[in-house]
Amino acid sequence: MDGEKHMDRYNVAIVGAGVSGAAVARRLSAYDIRIALVDREADVSFGTSKANSGIIHGGFHHNLRYLKAQLEIQGAGMYPQLHRELGFPYRRCGIVVAAFTNEELITAEHLYRQGVENDSAGIELCGADRIRELEPKLHQDVIGGVYAPAGGIIEPYRFVFALVENAEQNGLTVLRDFEVTDASRAGDRFALRARDGRSIDADFVVNAAGLYADEVSGIFGAEEFAISPRKGEYHLLDRRTVACPQRVVFPIPTSVSKGMLVIPTVEGTVLLGPTADPLDDKEDLTTSRDRLSEIVASAQQLVPSVSASDIITSFSGLRPTLPDGDFMIRESDVVPGLIHVAGIQSPGLTAAPAVAEYVKDLLKSAGCSLTEKTRFSSHLPAVRRTRLMDDTEIASSWDENHDAGSVVCRCETVTREEIRDAIAAGHTTIDGIKFYCRGSAGRCQGAFCIPRMLEIIAEETGVPVTEITKRGPGSELVDRTLPGTPAVRSRRDHPLRAGAGAGAPRETDVVVIGGGAAGMAAAIEVAARGFDPLIVDRERTLGGVLRQCVHNGFGIHEYDEELTGPEYAERYVAEVAEAGIPVLADTTVLGIDRTDAGFHTRLLSREGGLEIVHSRAIALAMGSRERNRGGIQIPGSRPAGVMTAGAAQRLINVEGFVPGRRAVIIGSGDIGLIMARRFKLIGADVQAVIEIQPVPSGITRNIVQCLDDFSIPLYLGHVVTAIHGGDRVTGVSVAPLENGVPRTDRGFEIDCDTVLLSVGLIPENELSRPLGVELHRQTNGPVVDSRLMTSVRGVFASGNVLHIHDLVDFVAEESRRCGRTIADYLQDRDGLEEADLVAGSNVRYVVPGRIRVGEENRVYLRSMIAQVGATVEVRRGETVIASEKQHHVQPSEMITIAVDGAPLSPGDRVEVSVR
C-alpha cells in the first residue's frame, strides 16, 4: 500500500512501475535497502507493460551486438525459475516463424543462424512437413521456417503484479498516482516531488519511465534524448475460437518490425498483432479501421481459420523507442546516481529479469551499498483462479470463505473472493482488477459484471461509487446516483434461499437453467404435469432481464394489458411460488455433464458452495447477452463511458447509478431506444442515435415514443467511425455510409460523455457448447426438433437462448410449450414423426427446424424484408400446406404462425417463405 510520512526517505527510488521498474524493484528488494517504486498511473503496469504481445522471445531476432539481444537471451533463461517462484501465467510453448516463399526461407535461414550464434536452445530450421507438424493451424502454403522451443507466452501485467507484490513482501513501497514533476539534488540526495505535492528523498534514482524516460531525464537535469512512441494495434479473440495455435506464430520479419503475429495467450484467448506505426503523441492509444482490418488479413495468411467474428476487443499499446533501436541502460553522465533504463521496446518484457541484474550492477558500481537481506522471501502464494480449479479445490476454497462461491464475472468464472484478493493486492480500478483476476476480461467485456464489480469495490474500499474509476482519475464510471440512493455502500449479505432452508436437491426431474420468463414458464408447465423442476439463476431475484426493464409494454398478447417488466415477472414468480417449484438464486451453473441416467449439473453459490444435482432432463433458458464494441469493432480510443445499453439499464434502474450526462447511442435496437428515453427521464441528455441500416431496427412505437417525443435525432445509414477521449469519452465521429463504406469526407463530430451500444443480442450458449449441443449458424441458438429438444437427447431450449425474440409473450408461449414437451419426454411419450422445416425466400430463419407430423405446430420466423401486406407460405414442393396473411412484416418483428402437420409424412421437407 502507499507509503506513509515516516517512510519517505529511500536508498533507491524507481520512477516507472512497468516491467523494467518492477523487475528492478524486485531484484533490489533482496538487499537491505529502502526502495520506492513510483508511477504516474493509478496502478502498476498501466503503461507499455499492459498492452503488448506478451511473448518471451526465442533469442533469434536480434544480433548480439545489441545490448537488447544480450539481455533478451539472458532474460529468457531466467523465466522458468521466476515462474516457479512467483507463479504468474507463463508457458514455454515455443515459437514458429513461417516462410511462404523461397526468399522468405532465406531470411528464415538467417534467423536460424543468428539463433544458433545466440545460443537459442533447441532452435531448428524446418521444412514444410516439420513446421506443419509443429503447428497444424498454419496455412497449408507454408514451405518452412524456424522453430525456437525456448520461446513462450506470458501475461505481462500479471508478471508485473507478481514482481511488485513479492517486492512489497520484502519491504518495497509503491506510490501510485505519483507523477514526478520536479526533482532536485540536495547534498548527496535526490528530492522527488509529485504533481499532487507528495515528495520523497532517495540516494539513487532509476529512470524506468518508459515513454516518458526522456522527460524524466529532463526533470533531473540529465542528458537530452528523445523517446518516440511506436504504436501496435491488437485484436483479442474469444477463447472458443478454432484458430488458437499451440505456439506463437510469427511471419518472416521485415526491415521495420517482427511483423504481425498470432499468439495463443496463457489464458486460452488468441492475440493478433501488432501493427507498428511511429507516432508523435505519447497518449495516442487509438485504434483505426484500416489497421484493424489489416491485422485480421495478415493473421489469416498465417492461420486461415482466424475469424473476425471471434474478436472480443481491440486495443493498442505504445512501445518507447530510441533512434538507434537499442536499449539505453547506464548511469547518467551528467547526474551521477541517476540510472537510465530507456528505450525498452521489444524485447523488453523478455529482457526484464536481465535488465534488473544489469541495473543492480550499475547501482553497485555507482556506490550503492547492497548487502543481502537475511530474510528474503522469494516466493509468492498462488493467485486463486476458480476457472482452473477442480471440484475439490473449489469446495475447499468455499469452506475457507463463502465468497469463493459467489461468481461475479460469468465469462471468466471470477468469484467475489478473487475480486477481494485483487483489491487486497492494491488493485482498486476496474482495469487493475481485470488484469489481476480477469473479472470483466471475457467475451461480454463486463456488461454483466461491471455493475457488480463497482458495488464490490465500493463495499470493500469505502470509496463512493462516483469515485471508482476504470483506470485512474478522470475515468470515473458513474457520474452521480439517483436522488436518495447512496454512493457509499456497505456490505450486506442477502439471504439467498429464503424459506427453502435447505441446499440443492440431490436429484430432480429437470434442471431449468435461468429464471427469467423462459425458465419460469418452462418450469411451471413441467410442474403442472407432475414432474419436479429446479430453477437455477445467477441473480438474486427471478425475472432475468425483466427486472431491469421498468418501462411498460410487456404482456399485451398474453394478458391483454400493458405491464412493466417487473410486473410481468411478478406474475410468473407468483405462479412459480404457487406451484412450489424450488429455486436456487444467486447460483451459477459451472457445467453440465452427461451421465448414463441423464445429467449432472454442477452448481456454485455463496450459500451452498459446490453442489451437484442429478436430473433426467435439462431446460436451457439462459437468455442472451448483448453484442458489444468488440463485436462490431468500432475504432478509436478506449475511454470509460462506453457500455452496452443493457448494462446502462441495469446501472440506472437496479443500482440507481447514472453513468453519464450526454449519450450517443449506437444502434437503434429497442433496448437502445428505451435507454434513450430513460436518459431523458433521469435528467440526462441524448445527442443522437446512430444506425448503420437504412431502417431502424427497433419497433416503430419505440422510435416515436423514445426518440420523436424527445426530439432526439436518429441518423439512419450512418456509422460511428471513431470513439474519442482519453480517460472518459469526449465524443464520436460519425459518417454516412455509401455502398458499405463510411464517407468520412461528409462526416461530423458529436460531443458526448457516454456511448451506449444497442447492436443486437446473442443467445448465451456458453453452457450448451461444452455439452455438445449443436448450434444453428443463423440464430446462434441450439438446433431443435419439434419438441424444442436440442441435438443432445434430454436437453431442451426455449426463449432467447434458442433465438432472439422481440416480445416476452412469445418467449413465455414458446417456453410453456417447451415445458410440456419436456413432460412428454419424461413420460417416455417419445415416438416422434417429424418433417424438416427450412427457411425459404425472404426468411432469415425458422424455429424449430422440425415439425410434428399429424399435429398442430407453432413456428417462429423472421422476415428479411419489410413490406406492408405479405403472405407467409409453408410448402412441401409445390403443395401449399399453410398460408397466413400478414398486415405488415419487417425484420425486427418476429412472425409466428400455426402449421398443421396433418397432410405431412415423416421425412418431408417443408419450406417457409415470405412473399
Next chain:
Amino acid sequence: MIAENQRLIRVRDTEDELTCIVCPIGCRLHAERKDGGSLEVTGNRCKRGVAYAEEEFRDPRRPVTGTCAVTGGEFFRLPVKSSEAVAVDRIPSFLNAMYELELTAPIQCGEVIATDVAGTGIDLVATMSMRKEE
C-alpha cells in the same frame, strides 16, 4: 432533477409530421389545424390514424415509469409506474415528485405509494414487491 419549464416531451400546436403507432405499419402522417379548429390529417392508411393524430394534438399523454429510492429492502431502487397516462406537459413535475419520494420496504407490487402526484390526480404504483431486509 428535471427542469420544469422545459418541454421534455414535444407538444404539437398547429402543424406537424408524426408517425402513427396504432399498428406496426407506422404511417407517416401530416396533420394541420385548420382555421375552423378541425385537424386535417393526411398520409394515413386507415381512420385510426386520424384519431391518433387528433389525440396527439388535443391531449397527448404518456404512461410514466421509473424508480424510487427505497431503504430497508434488498435493492436501493423500487420500480414504479403512473396509475394512468400523464399529460406530457406535466411529466417533468411528475418525475421530480417521483424522485423526491423515499420509500421503506417492505412494499408489495401494485401498492399505491403516492397519490395525486404533483397535483395531476394520478397515483404512483409499485411495480415490484420488495421484501424487508435487516
